[in-house]
Amino acid sequence: MVNTKTSYVFVFLEIFAGEGGIQSYVKDIWRAYLALPDSELAQVFLLRDKPIGDNPFESKNLKFHYFKSLHPMLGRMKLSASLLACLWRQRPAHVFCGHINLAPLVRTICQRFDIPYTILTYGKEVWEPLPQPYQRALRCAAGIWTISRYSSSRLCYSNGIDRQQVKLLPCCVDGDAFTPGPKPPALVERYDLEGAKVLMTVARLWSGDIYKGVDVTIRALSAIAKVFPNVKYLVIGRGDDRPRLAQLAQDLGVGDRVIFAGFVPTEDLVEHYRVADAYIMPSQEGFGIVYLEAMACGVPVLSGDADGSADPLQDGRLGWRVPHRDPEAVAAACIEILKGDDQRCDSQWLRQESLAHFGRDALVQQLKELLAKTRTEGLEKSKVKSQKSKENRG
Structure with a gap:
């Protein structure tokens, strides 16, 4: 009827x-x-x-x-x-x-x-x-x-x-669309990531959105590279702030570690999450859907510690929360994540716990x-x- x-x-x-x-x-x-x-x-x-x-x-x-x-x-x-x-x-x-x-x-x-x-x-x-x-x-x-x-x-x-x-x-998050999987060889080749430890961020690169923390992660790369010399940072997104961020990476001597992938359609995001070893966004979010997408793909996450990300990360139970404008704190947490010794790096557990609370x-x-x-x-x-x-x- x-x-x-x-x-x-x-x-x-x-x-x-x-x-x-x-x-x-x-x-x-x-x-x-x-x-x-x-x-x-x-x-x-x-x-x-x-x-x-x-x-x-x-x-x-x-x-x-x-x-x-x-x-x-x-x-x-x-x-x-x-x-x-x-x-x-x-x-x-x-x-x-x-x-x-x-x-x-x-x-x-x-x-x-x-x-x-x-x-x-x-x-x-x-x-x-x-x-x-x-x-x-x-x-x-x-x-x-x-x-x-x-x-x-x-x-x-x-x-x-x-x-x-x-x-x-x-x-x-759609748990049927965002799923774990091996690193896609095509993307590894496209972005020259063979043998790399990959940090990733998905964000609008607008000058009004610097709170996303891409610049902070770039500043943290030198310290991370001292422990993981093969670290690279894949940045997905577009906007008018990209030239400033690219110049910052060059000025800090990490330009060869930062890959700006530009805009990626939603249907292609899951393959990009799978290429990442960690999702890094020390931001100030109202919530942060991207954290759910990453965790549904079994990728450990890092967020800021004074925003709405407390909910998807369940107050730090599912991921790392650090002061959002602190490169040293970001570097220390990234090093912990890349070592992979914490339960929050367990792909299957991470996916299960995130979907239980935030699946469709x-x-x-x-x-x-x-x-x-x-x-x-x-x-x-x-x-x-x-x-x-x-x-x-x-």
């Missing part, structure tokens, strides 16, 4: 037009939603996306609406009008606002119809104090979902949000529980409001 009544509405900035952690995370949420045995009809509004002919998520329970325009304000006006019409006609049970930049708009429209809404947050976009319209939208929300304990803490501290209002919906099945269960809680809380609030209305009339 085909659903005709809209139960949920999702509103996002852009998912198909860009690449990045948020886009991957949202797609995982859609997969999890469609995997629910009792998923209901949901409408998805995408402000900056245009229609795509092969949308794999379009189905009887997910209907997509696109509002990309040459004039951004026009697109926003069209989305507002369509969202207003949808809420007026369908009266969905709940609206999910997929980015803080859309929160004031969603709050205004939802309050007109007394429909509860939840705001999805991810990382840095809510770590600092926000303008008052955005803080009001957060405080008026029925709930806030975020990806890690660290992001929750930063969000609440910076914007005066009650911690009880925030629920966790962590990232996940885990996300389906977590989403199911959150939606059930959202529905229950919404019904309770409606009963309270109805009772107050009766008392006022009495």
